[in-house]
Amino acid sequence: KNLVDSEHLAAHAQRHGWSIAYGLDESEGGTLILNTCGFIGDAKEESIEAILQAAAARSRGDIERLMVMGCLSQRYPEELSQEIPEVDAWYGVHDPLEILRALGCPTDDYDPTLRTPSTPSHYAFLKIAEGCDRHCAFCAIPAIRGGYRSVPIEELVQEAEQLQQLGARELILIAQELTYYGLDQRSPDLLLRLLERLEQVDGIDWLRLHYAYPTNFSEELIRWMASSPKACRYLDIPLQHISDHVLKTMQRAHGERMSRELVEKLRANIPELSLRTTLIVGYPTETEEDFRQLLDFVRQTRFDHLGVFTYSEEEGTPAASLYPDTIPEEVKQERRNEIMALQQRLSLENNARRVGQTLPVMVDHRLDEHTLIGRTEFDSPDVDGEVIIRDAEGHLAIGDLAPVRITAYSEYDLEGEPAE
Template sequence: MRKINVITLGCSKNTVDSEHLMARLEAAGYEVVFDSDRTDAKVVVINTCGFIGDAKQESVDMILRAAAAKKAGKIERLFVIGCLSERYADELRAELPEVDDFFGARDWTGIARALGAPEGEELATERHLTTPRHYAYLKISEGCNWRCGYCAIPLIRGPHVSVPMEQLLEEARKLAAGGVKELMVIAQDTTYYGIDLYGRRRLAELLRELCRIEGLEWIRLHYAYPTGFPEEVIEVMASEPKICKYLDIPFQHISDRQLTAMKRHHTKAEAYELIRRLRTRIPDIALRTTLLVGYPGETEEDFEELLQFVRDIRFERLGVFAYSEEEGTYSALELRDDVPDEVKQQRVEHIMTLQREISLENNLRRVGRTGRVIIDSRQGDYYVGRSQYDSPEVDQEILIPAAGGRMLRGHFYPVRIVSAAEYDLYGERAEA
């Protein structure tokens, strides 16, 4: 049987794309592996990221490694797909003749055709999971219409396109039948779901339908754009027990000057009001956000407003990035990158120092509480699990001594939190 190695870089949306492609390759008779260190596959496909500088460099480095392997005769065919290829295919072709072909993030029929895999819709809901068997991502739409000033995603992925609800529900049912218990709903903006197909936002309806699927126990919502956040989504999160009390909502900034410059389409007051509504209706919700510092024109006053926002809201999960120009975006074309790199890095570190203090205080409040935990793995003397307040791969973990009894991966257990660190919790198995 032919063996093919699909290497996936970048975000969870890329993961889903690769999993769909791998199902098509298996239908064509390939044996599929997904480990960048495998050397026994003679065909390699690299699904790249082209979003920010570090991710682009990681993709380039991986392509160079594979190209060298091909030149040395270790692999026979090499294909590059995804976001980096969408943005820079011409440049990459000129520099890397070892690559057999490049296909963009919107050209899945091209790579399928090149490898002799089915191109039609009959396999649209099939996946070859690369995550642990008990959780998976469900990508409900492609692209984005917001065109924030710093973001290249609309240039790479195009405008917002929703996946029909019937197709998503069929895909989710197949995932549940295969053992998936936790489903992460993802898109560039999940709250915009349905507006292109149905003339209105239908995320709340989709979430309710997903809750009806037997076998799914946790449903988690990621990448919710704050502008125009649907009130009915707050209602369904408050009322459906299967939906985790967790929301990934990237605010990026809070200063009205910066929000306007970033083209974020909401104000500081509206952001605070949305958070008030979320925490009023869902008192135990864990909020994850992403912030961007050093955007053109960010003053010390703007940054102080952002620090105060972090102090006020006390996000349970927070990431922060320093601005870097992305060619073709509004900020790269129209604004001057006028914040020095060392100032950007100082601001990143200042926010993360503050967030470490907040995270520890939040975690200490959980000591003594007992909650439902799903087990992801065993590492040495500990089982590694998560509560509904933590998403896999990006959030903190709960470490439970293995000496307390056997626990099975993908199963739920009551766990009592006994101690806390800045980004981890320690627990012990409790009585059911």
């Protein structure tokens, strides 16, 4: 989501004469704007490390100006400005126009649909909403980014059309909670209407849904996923846990029964659906019995993709004030490792059944002269598996969507060759 914010900012600056490059190594001699994350401990540490690296470059004179924006500076503006004086200016998550004015750009012509992509041109993220109205006990996002605000459909369709003109064939829809789209406007059918409009954008082949909260799944949405030729048979649903006890203290709006019934319904109605979820282990109220229940759930459900976070106490959240973080870090890590070891075995078994199949594959990048890396519709970029394509004859190019025959597999990746 931060990436999309950066691309909007870059597009307007570029429109007014700035040359844009992404990455610290590309910014020598110019202005560097760092967009930070401040959601969990690891993300904060990574952001601070990047700021310190950039501050050192600023001190050496490698860059002329250093500006920091995003969640971390939204949460800790005073502390950061005192600790890292090399930064020229700090901005939060609601200050894009202020940043542009600091760059000398007029803002009366700001167009929220313009993007300068940082991803490969054949896929792009489409952020359909900002903020969140949920108040999960462990999460600081509502405090950082505010309440849920759905982006108007016409604006999103225009943005999608512009991304397609830049080469996008795949749109990855994201929000803090995708299935809440429109509910802030009392329009429960708005997400379906958006998807139907995006289907009509010529040149877009894949529509992928991320961050779908377990509630608010309509029958119409499930039917759309099952029937649309552009809908990836892929869904990312962050369940977080399966224990009713833990979910209640997390202040989640779903329990074990709803989670199991949703997974069963989705798989029954959407053939070959690839399911991704994320889980939290080591939450303060999680007992050994709760963890074993979660482990059994993962074993029974056989997710196609799974990520596990160890609980990170966030100041200002209900969990931080209600539940002391007493579970040792080594126990949290052991629990995470146990689930990921199980998932690795399950993923190996899931991938084995793909051998011999011919699947449409989106080619993402080239590894060497005769090898390319791509993805099936069952895999999202960066977080899921890849297809290693042996292309000795040079049939394929980056951005192609082509049939690939699967010939081998490993825990997370597949191998294949262009189908004749």
